Amino acid sequence: xxxxxxxxxxxxxxxxxxxxxxxxxxxxxxxxxxxxxxxxxxxxxxxxxxxxxxxxxxxxxxxxxxxxxxxxxxxxxxxxxxxxxxxxxxxxxxxxxxxxxxxxxxxxxxxxxxxxxxxxxxxxxxxxxxxxxx
Numbered sequence: 001x002x003x004x005x006x007x008x009x010x011x012x013x014x015x016x017x018x019x020x021x022x023x024x025x026x027x028x029x030x031x032x033x034x035x036x037x038x039x040x041x042x043x044x045x046x047x048x049x050x051x052x053x054x055x056x057x058x059x060x061x062x063x064x065x066x067x068x069x070x071x072x073x074x075x076x077x078x079x080x081x082x083x084x085x086x087x088x089x090x091x092x093x094x095x096x097x098x099x100x101x102x103x104x105x106x107x108x109x110x111x112x113x114x115x116x117x118x119x120x121x122x123x124x125x126x127x128x129x130x131x132x133x134x
Contacts (some may be wrong), residue, residue: 002070004045007113011087012072015064017041027134030105032114034121037118037128041094044070044101050121054104057117062108068095097127 017039027033051066058064070093077088097103104121106114115131122129 001093002072004069007071007073010073011075011090015072015096017096019098020022021098023099024102027105027132030107031117031134032106032111033067033072033102033132034104034118034129035132036097036101036103037099037130039073039096039098040127041074042068042070042097042125042127044093044095045093047103047123049125050104052115054106054117054121057120058106058109058113062114064104065105067105068097068100070095072096082084088133100133103129126134 020095021036025035047066047070051064054064072094073090074092074094076091101134103125104118108116109117111133118129118131
């Protein structure tokens with residue numbers, strides 16, 4: 001499961017996802033990519049599941065770049081615990097994804113293979129995405 005080796009703070013605020021992506025909004029490595037169309041927090045497990053689906057369909061040919069990494073801890077209190085007594089312990093890690101952000105890039109395969117592979121990867125993610133090419 002994806003998570004950082006160490007972080008500056010153990011717990012983080014929830015935060016809100018405003019605006020469009022300015023950072024990872026164009027293809028830098030591959031010829032084809034998967035672009036986010038809506039704001040959402042994407043879990044490390046979901047990123048890994050999408051990556052596995054992508055590489056499985058491509059039969060390990062070509063190259064895949066994951067352009068997102070879960071670096072924000074999300075804490076959760078155990079079930080059936082009363083209010084108060086502080087914040088819960090970190091449960092999983094997420095990445096805040098803004099609309100327009102490139103999630104995955106693919107190179108070394110035909111457009112048809114890339115399109116189907118990225119479609120299969122998008123089925124594992126909780127957001128709407130679109131196929132983009134350079």
